Amino acid sequence: MDLELTKEDLAFRDEVRAFIEANLTPELQVAGRRLTSVFCEPRYSLPWQKILHARGWAAPAWPKEYGGPGWNEVQRAIFAAECARAGTPSLSPMGLKMVGPVIMGFGTPEQKAYYLPRILAGEDYWCQGYSEPGSGSDLASLQLRAVSDGDHYVLDGSKIWTTHAHHANRMFCLVRTSTEGKAQQGITFLLLEMNTPGISVKPIITLAGEHEVNQVFFDGVRVPKANRIGQENQGWTVAKYLLEFERGGGSAPGLFVGLERAQAIAETADGDDRWHRRRLAEAEIAVAAIDMSERRVLSELASGKNPGPASSMLKINGTEAMQRIDEISIAALGDYAHVDQMDAREPGSNIPPIGPEEGLTAMPRYLNNRAASIYGGSNEIQRDIIARLVLGL
Structure with a gap:
């Protein structure tokens, strides 16, 4: 199992990084960094999708025959990691990651010819x-x-x-x-x-x-x-097929960004520094374990193997680690966490934040991410899958 990037992978990473640096506007970057859920407002996500589409990168997992880049598993992981690192706006997964693959798998030739180009271009939301x-x-x-x-x-x-x-x-x-x-x-x-x-x-x-x-x-x-x-x-067969794309993996890059944000908030906290350091260290260990597990699954996929119930394991650990990081940020902010600052979060706003700027989205993230362990199949369901397929219960 090879977990290291090859020279070709590193060159691809540099290409992606250079493209993002050249095309991600300050406004779009602020919008991406201040996301409070997996969904970005289309006034920010669609302009970024059009930029990616012009390069042929709007749908990393799509095959070339349908307008995708035809990337392998490693390239898709590198692209996702670089987007998370740079703070790009997230593209709506409903078309690109969910119904698009369903149309490829079950649609008629006429449905594919009509819908897929419109999904790529952002013409349909x-x-x-x-x-x-x-x-x-x-x-x-x-x-x-x-x-x-x-x-x-x-x-x-x-x-x-x-x-x-x-x-x-x-x-x-x-x-x-x-x-x-x-x-x-x-x-x-x-x-x-x-x-x-x-x-x-x-x-x-x-x-x-x-x-x-x-x-x-x-x-x-x-x-x-x-x-x-x-x-x-x-439709039940189609729905189960779609859920495979909804659950997915690749959460570690975003979790590392969340850790950095929680660390920045903790550095401004007036509370128990030892408590924050311990909780952050525990979260960092958990995220590192998730990252290594995702690399292992990526290696298996790249070699043509099926990771099986590993996606359920990663879904559980990824969402619960995200919620743990949110809790650390809220605790570090103290009273500042409860201030409603929706207007100050908007890109280009001239309203100064109350408390540390990194804390503007802490409470909305905390509240929104409570749903992460429910959607895409609740974590209880994922544990049932593991119990049946791994433990034989």
Whole structure:
């Protein structure tokens, strides 16, 4: 198992680093460094996506035949690490990392030709219609009905926690097309336009005071059957395929950046320096272990091996380490952590921060990242996977 970068890898790293330094504007860098979740506002993420797209780098994991760079596993990891180090705005994963690969795997030639170039160019901005009131981690219990009517489905029901639905012009959605047999067997995967008559979006303001998620209502919404991905009642298979991309790995570079931020905050703290040093040291050890595990998985992938349940292990450890780092930052900030400074966080704002500048996003990050151990399959579910596949329980 070779964990060191080759000369070719190092040359590629330098190429990526030089490109970012030449193209990342100060405003976009501030927006990237002040992210409070995995989602960046499209007014910042889309300009950066267009810059990357012009270079052919908007979708690192896409094969060349669909407009991607055709990078190997190591190159993708290097690119992600350099983006994290530089503080680039994160691109929305809904199109590039989730529905895009699904369309490649299950879409018709016509669907691929239409949707994939639009996703790459940022012409379509997607949201995910999975969770419903009473149907979160247990997606098999979803109830949004899609009744067949000629060449269309008619949708009635609602979706909830729909991230960036207020920005999106398209949604990929799980709907119930049958109530017979097992619950999983009556689900279908649809693509729809958000301006379709009968769709309404209600904002949900988070504890962080941010408008990131929504509830979406469907009242007699007509969706062409040509927008179905895969066969009717086979959406569960498509959904499981998508979750493989949603869970993913590669969290160590971002965790190291979070550690640096927590260290900068701790250096301004008036509290117990020994406590902060100990907690930071413990977190650094955990992140180093995650980094080594990700390198091991990367080495296995590069040699054509399947890492198996390692993705579940990394999902658990990565999200819990992130939450631990957030807690350290909040504790170090003390009373400053509770000051609402949403306006001061905006790139270009002339409002001075109250307390250390590194602490502007500490509380929103802490609150938003509580969801990290839930989305993409909760950590409890990941532990069940490990119990079955590794321990044989």
